[in-house]
Amino acid sequence: MDLTVRRAQQGDTAAFEQLYRDNVGRIYALCLRLSGDAGRAEELTQDVFVRAWEKLAGFQGRSAFSTWLHRLAVNVVLGDRRSESVRVHRVFATDQPEKYETPSARASDPGTAMDLERAIATLPPGARTVFVLHDVEGYKHEEIAEMQGSAVGTSKAQLHRARRLLREALGR
Amino acid sequence: MTHERILDLLDDFVGGDLPPRDERDVRRHLMGCEGCRAEEQSLRALLDQAAALSDEVAPGRDLWQAIAPRLQPRDSLPREAEDPAIEVRVIGPRPARPLPWWMLAAASIALVVTTSLMTLQLSGRGADPAPAPAPIAAQQAQPPAAASGGTPTALAAFRPAEQDFEKAIAELEPVLRTQRGRMAPQTAATIQANLRIIDQAIEESRAALAADPNSAELTRMLSDAYHSKLNVLRRAVSL
Ligand SMILES: [Zn+2]
Numbered sequence: 001m002d003l004t005v006r007r008a009q010q011g012d013t014a015a016f017e018q019l020y021r022d023n024v025g026r027i028y029a030l031c032l033r034l035s036g037d038a039g040r041a042e043e044l045t046q047d048v049f050v051r052a053w054e055k056l057a058g059f060q061g062r063s064a065f066s067t068w069l070h071r072l073a074v075n076v077v078l079g080d081r082r083s084e085s086v087r088v089h090r091v092f093a094t095d096q097p098e099k100y101e102t103p104s105a106r107a108s109d110p111g112t113a114m115d116l117e118r119a120i121a122t123l124p125p126g127a128r129t130v131f132v133l134h135d136v137e138g139y140k141h142e143e144i145a146e147m148q149g150s151a152v153g154t155s156k157a158q159l160h161r162a163r164r165l166l167r168e169a170l171g172r
Numbered sequence: 173m174t175h176e177r178i179l180d181l182l183d184d185f186v187g188g189d190l191p192p193r194d195e196r197d198v199r200r201h202l203m204g205c206e207g208c209r210a211e212e213q214s215l216r217a218l219l220d221q222a223a224a225l226s227d228e229v230a231p232g233r234d235l236w237q238a239i240a241p242r243l244q245p246r247d248s249l250p251r252e253a254e255d256p257a258i259e260v261r262v263i264g265p266r267p268a269r270p271l272p273w274w275m276l277a278a279a280s281i282a283l284v285v286t287t288s289l290m291t292l293q294l295s296g297r298g299a300d301p302a303p304a305p306a307p308i309a310a311q312q313a314q315p316p317a318a319a320s321g322g323t324p325t326a327l328a329a330f331r332p333a334e335q336d337f338e339k340a341i342a343e344l345e346p347v348l349r350t351q352r353g354r355m356a357p358q359t360a361a362t363i364q365a366n367l368r369i370i371d372q373a374i375e376e377s378r379a380a381l382a383a384d385p386n387s388a389e390l391t392r393m394l395s396d397a398y399h400s401k402l403n404v405l406r407r408a409v410s411l
Contacts, residue, residue: 057246135219
């Protein structure tokens, strides 16, 4: 096992800070895309590293530390539905929920081409989660379904929906 | 194959997940069909773009400053007897029972409700908070007699509490119906949406509990869902 990981396991916070510096970009990118919100992504990223510190003693080095950390991050984000609750609430709070449901409604306005990152952020949460995990992060439907406690068919349907909405939003 | 069928298969086709026979059929169709080919190319372009997204994004500030103070000394942390599920998942067999989605959904209900009602109050329509809800019999130490005369199930123990909940709900629902007419449409819609989520959680946790009548966790979920519903109703009628 990597020496830095072992030192962090033994309680060395300087070693853990090194692990943070090496991995924060990847973890933050994941949190940002899954949550669709920069502020929320910062909170989630902090939670991921605090959780990693707490669970590090149980890490046995059978996968790479970065793989372990990535999976833990997915669990933290999926387990934390606060961001989604807020989104659900936003949908309810607007008089025009369809604006939220279909990015195309806005994207089809002339002159508002959205880039992919922004388009992902406007997806409905379920579709966004599956798109990010499958098409950006490379997880398989079986894994996604298991992590979410849903069916493979649900994951496939969400991906189909996400891809359609994104292509509309991007004007293709 | 029809165009619709081809378009249905495109997701799996571009992912290389089709059985050879379907794969060949799709390929043939694409050679002869400009419309479906355009769809395929659009899909591939999206996937290329997704794959090209940066692996790393730097946060807007240094998060370590906020993380460091939250790290407890190693020897004060509980020693984990087993690996977190994540590591098991990476290398080995699946955990026996993944968390069903509705558990996560139910866990978020209270927050949805709270944020919604907070918004209502901020917008000046709020009234005094509702009185504290009734205690939950499910948490009492002595459950009533079980259905079969053997060990009482969590479900059987929860039944009297459920009846209390149902009674309270049945009293409030007609009141809400008469008041809905003079609510702002947005307020009424928010309340309806919340109640719908909660009803779904009640229904699904009840079904799960019927299948696993001894689960304390499921009983708690069901109780929480009823609780949420009662709270929404009480606060809605006091608006
Ligand atoms: Zn065709």
